[in-house]
Amino acid sequence: MFEHLVLFKFNANYDPATGPQLVETLLSFKGEIPGIVQITAGVNETEETDNIRGYTLGLRVTFENKEALRQYGPHPKHQAFVQMLTDILDNVVVADYPIQ
Template structure:
């Protein structure tokens, strides 16, 4: 299996409603993209600013293997998601690893 972790730091203009809608769209990947075994996403609620570091959204996707993760990256649903959310993103941290 292969894990894909994503943290998004978004601009202040990205509203709470937009954040919640982004989470819903990310969760829909499981039905749209082959090879996803599990997914979770949410608005970060960490209170301590040292821990949160300005990041607002977190996603975790578990894939069958690395190839499925690579397929997801190029999948039209993911690309459309990036195009829509991209203008609001200040920083992204991504960590991929097999387990």
């Protein structure tokens, strides 16, 4: 299996009221994008304000294998989500690694 972790940092155009819609869209990937074993997403609620550095949304996706992860990027549902972020995304951190 392969793990895909993403942290999204949004700019001043981000409306916190849209957070639940973004999370719902991400969670809908499980039934619609092949190869996803498990997915979690949520708006950052950390109380460790010294460490938040402005990252607002977290995503964790477990894929069947590395090839499923590779197919995820160009998938139309994923690309539609990327388009939702066009005006609000400031930065993103991604980590992909194999898991047992």
